[in-house]
Amino acid sequence: HTLLRPLAPALDAVDGFAARMLNQSSELGRVLDMVTDRASTVCLCLVLTRLYPQFIGGFALLVTLDLFSHWYHMHATLVTSQSSHKDSPNWVVRVYYRKPVLFTICAMTELWYVSLYALHFAPTWCPLANPLNGLQVAGFPFVMPDALPVWALAWVLATPFFLFKQVTNTVQLVEACKVLVRLDASRLEEDSRRRQQ
Numbered sequence: 001h002t003l004l005r006p007l008a009p010a011l012d013a014v015d016g017f018a019a020r021m022l023n024q025s026s027e028l029g030r031v032l033d034m035v036t037d038r039a040s041t042v043c044l045c046l047v048l049t050r051l052y053p054q055f056i057g058g059f060a061l062l063v064t065l066d067l068f069s070h071w072y073h074m075h076a077t078l079v080t081s082q083s084s085h086k087d088s089p090n091w092v093v094r095v096y097y098r099k100p101v102l103f104t105i106c107a108m109t110e111l112w113y114v115s116l117y118a119l120h121f122a123p124t125w126c127p128l129a130n131p132l133n134g135l136q137v138a139g140f141p142f143v144m145p146d147a148l149p150v151w152a153l154a155w156v157l158a159t160p161f162f163l164f165k166q167v168t169n170t171v172q173l174v175e176a177c178k179v180l181v182r183l184d185a186s187r188l189e190e191d192s193r194r195r196q197q
Contacts, residue, residue: 034070037106041066044113051120062166069169072176080179090175096168105168108161115155124149 016033019025045059052059073093086097095101118125136143148156 031074034074038067038070041113044117048113048116051117065166065169065173069173069176072180073172076176076179079183088172088175090171092168092171093175096164096172105161105165108158109165111154112158112162115151115158118151119149119155122149122151125151 019029042063045063049056049059073088077087086094088094088097096105
């Protein structure tokens with residue numbers, strides 16, 4: 001699982017590329033792509049809650065944010081008749097959906113989850129030199145050690161990408177909610193005008 005799971009983003013990218021090159025892109029394919037991505041994340045988080053029960057609340061929050069942000073974003077895209085869910089007025093969301101950025105962030109987020117999984121079973125596997133050796137953040141009593149196990153190092157290196165994905169999910173959710181609230185307000189105003197006539 002640990003070695004095959006990181007292939008998912010690469011296969012996802014190949015699938016999308018092939019669909020575009022063979023002119024076989026479809027609405028069903030776009031929805032299936034998003035749904036399988038969300039289902040995959042949910043399944044992995046369920047496994048991680050079993051391995052790290054003390055963090056069940058955090059994993060539940062990650063799943064909720066992932067599902068809601070994507071569902072609201074897709075719904076807002078559809079009701080406003082945008083041509084693509086990747087066309088957003090928000091710069092964070094626009095940067096995220098650029099192909100190389102999207103692939104990198106998704107792959108590194110997968111690595112973050114897979115590293116947690118692997119750390120449970122092989123916490124000390126193959127120590128490597130730590131490139132962050134001696135780094136100390138002001139206010140934290142922790143100094144980075146000389147060596148880190150492979151999966152701990154992968155987790156540390158993937159964390160900034162994982163955090164960017166969560167920030168993007170949050171921004172995407174907030175922006176989608178704003179769109180839906182404006183749409184509701186506009187419909188209420190229109191209904192009110194009709195009743196007054």
